[in-house]
Amino acid sequence: MEYTVKKLAKLAGVSSRTLRYYDEIGILKPARINSSRYRIYGRKEVDQLQQILFYRELGLELEKIKKIITSSSFDPAQALLDHRRKLLAKRAQLDQLIDSVDKTIAASEGRITMQDKEKFDAFKQRLVDENEKKYGKEVREKYGNNTVEKSNQQVLKMSEAEYEEVQRLEKEMKDELSKGLKTGNPASEAAQKAAALHRQWLSFFWVKYTLEAHAGIAQMYVDDERFTAYYDDEEPGTAKFLRDAVQIYTGAK
Amino acid sequence: MEYTVKKLAKLAGVSSRTLRYYDEIGILKPARINSSRYRIYGRKEVDQLQQILFYRELGLELEKIKKIITSSSFDPAQALLDHRRKLLAKRAQLDQLIDSVDKTIAASEGRITMQDKEKFDAFKQRLVDENEKKYGKEVREKYGNNTVEKSNQQVLKMSEAEYEEVQRLEKEMKDELSKGLKTGNPASEAAQKAAALHRQWLSFFWVKYTLEAHAGIAQMYVDDERFTAYYDDEEPGTAKFLRDAVQIYTGAK
DNA sequence: ATACACCTTTACGCAACGTCAAGGTAAAGA
DNA sequence: TCTTTACCTTGACGTTGCGTAAAGGTGTAT
Incomplete structure (x- = not known):
């Protein structure tokens, strides 16, 4: 035929x-x-x-x-296994995306609460924490999505406690920063600890942390007077110092 | 700046x-x-x-x-909810894909066993059942991927039993078909039952069933002498009759 | 003869950029 | 001041798997 x-x-x-x-x-x-x-x-x-x-x-x-x-030499079984891995990676990515979206929705529903805390205004578009990134992936693979989702819901309920943690982190960072500022050396232990704390702090707001973005925002603290003013409040030069420390921390310089 | x-x-x-x-x-x-x-x-x-x-x-x-x-009138929250639904749909699709790939891999590993059953030769590229499609989606949503995956593994272990089921389905279909053939009416109850059984039978091999594909393969039974010979073995005209019945069943004519 | 269904190739469109290419501009070093 | 180096511009093609015209030829039925 x-x-x-x-x-x-x-x-x-x-x-x-x-x-x-x-x-x-x-x-x-x-x-x-x-x-x-x-x-x-x-x-x-x-x-x-x-x-x-x-x-x-x-x-x-x-x-x-x-x-x-x-190609007769090409191995279909191997191709399928490769493909399978790709699909699994895609699904993991999707799972993360869904979680991020969920959290954003939850955060926007509870936005009024958050708006009370004025210091978050500058980041109000980034109200998504990447907390789960640290342990989420492994747990997800071991125990399935359900476990992670439950845990996520708990995290959402914990947002008040998280806020405390964020506050604590910021204070600790500022303390280390002023310690470092006295030495004048952005590569000093205190300054680098401050940069590390800054990273942790950022991780509460960013969907995706990268070294480049970290270096970028530190630069913005210097470029943008709103941020400069905020950081230089107690001690002038703090914003610049933080930027220098972060640049070293992220390997930008 | x-x-x-x-x-x-x-x-x-x-x-x-x-x-x-x-x-x-x-x-x-x-x-x-x-x-x-x-x-x-x-x-x-x-x-x-x-x-x-x-x-x-x-x-x-x-x-x-x-x-x-x-647009100030555009609702970000609604957009996020829409987006979330899309992501969930994508994930469900991905889950199905992964299952299909898994089954194909498993089937190719056990290919020697399957090759013994010569009747499957014509479909050896479609050795993936879509059995789970019937209940997989809901279960997956209710109990998570783990449950489905375990169930899938059981299904894979059950492939011998499945083979029996496939055999049974094919025999039943042929019986109904010869009953219908006596009436000469492809719209008769027996003929339509045969078409339905054929659909069930196909579902054991196809990744994705569609009415069009069903109608297409029934046409091929007539066009391709290998299939015609197979179906016309006991009674000439059986392949044509099956095609006619399937065309009615699928609404192709 | 005409209508109608089918066939052909060519080519733009999609999503979100990556990657040259060709040419102009700015800042820094010799 | 001259030259290098780093940056800027627009334009345009490539990516993936087709959908969708457009413009024109073919086959068959009436």
């Missing part, structure tokens, strides 16, 4: 365009071209298309599929 | 290209353009970029983000 594009397309449940595309990228060539330049597919091509669609259902990219079905 | 593209990019941890792109699509315009046509950003833009990146971390599309930050 021979098929034109439309017929084969209908048979396999794909579009004609798809078959032309598969021809174009060389993953499924027609058995022959007839005198009117029509693509004609045969039984062999039907079988191959079934294979292609099977792997497609599993989410593999067409290029991978091409390798699987054309 | 004013920033050129590179400076702002570094501050925020994105690329210069990204900032130009954001300008291009109108989601973040520079405060002004200087005499050398350089983009100059101010404090307001820094704040807005922080907002954009925050939502970006949550996986929202730039167009959605644009609406959130430009």
Whole structure:
């Protein structure tokens, strides 16, 4: 039995365009071209298309599929295992995203509470903690999402306690900072401890911490007078000093 | 403080290209353009970029983000809830994919066993059952992935029993088919029952069942002599009759 | 003969940028 | 002051897997 594009397309449940595309990228060539330049597919091509669609259902990219079905040396089992790992990574990422979104929603619902604490105003768009990042991944893999979600809910209920922790962290950081400021050396132990505490503090607000972003915000403390004023309140030069310490801490300089 | 593209990019941890792109699509315009046509950003833009990146971390599309930050009537909370639903749907899809891949891997590991049953040869690329589709989704939502995965493992161990079930289904289908064949009416009760059984049977091999694909494969039974011979073995015309019955069952005709 | 369903190739669109390319500008060092 | 170096600009193609016209040829039924 021979098929034109439309017929084969209908048979396999794909579009004609798809078959032309598969021809174009060389993953499924027609058995022959007839005198009117029509693509004609045969039984062999039907079988191959079934294979292609099977792997497609599993989410593999067409290029991978091409390798699987054309190269005899290519190992389909290994390709599937690779693919599986990719899928698991994607799911883990998605899980994290969902958690972040959940927390943002929860935070926006409780926004009034948070607005009372005026110091959070500058970061009000970043009211998502990444607390779970520290242990969330492993726990999620070991005990499943349920466990993590329950724990997340508890964390959400703990937001008042967290606030205390944030306050404590900030105070401790400032203390270390003024200690370091006396030495004048941003590489000093106290200054570096302050930078580390600053990182912890930031982690309460940021969805995703990176060294670059940390260095960036420290720079902003100097560039943006609102922040400079806040940090220089007790001792002028504190913002600059913090920036220098963070630059060393993050390896930016 | 004013920033050129590179400076702002570094501050925020994105690329210069990204900032130009954001300008291009109108989601973040520079405060002004200087005499050398350089983009100059101010404090307001820094704040807005922080907002954009925050939502970006949550996986929202730039167009959605644009609406959130430009239109005051647009509800960010609702947007987040919508987004959350999308993410959950994506995860469910991913979970299914992973299961399918797992089963395929398991099936390929046990391929030798399956190859003994020669009748499966024509479908050897589709050795993935979608059994779990029936109950997997709800269970997964109620009890988490762990439960489903355990159940899946049991299913895999049960493959011998499943094989019996598949055999039984095929026999039952053939019986109904020959009953229907005597009436000559593909819309008869027996013929339609056969089509339904055929669907069940297919569901053992297909990653994803669709009416179109079902109709397509029934057509192939007629077009492809290998299948025609198989179905017409006891009674000529059986393949055609099955196709007709399935076409009615799937609404293809 | 005409309508209608099918076929062909060409090419833009999508999402969010990465990556040259070609050419102009600014700041720093010799 | 000259030159290097680092930055800036716009333009345009590539990425993935097709959907969707557009413009024109073919096959078949009436």
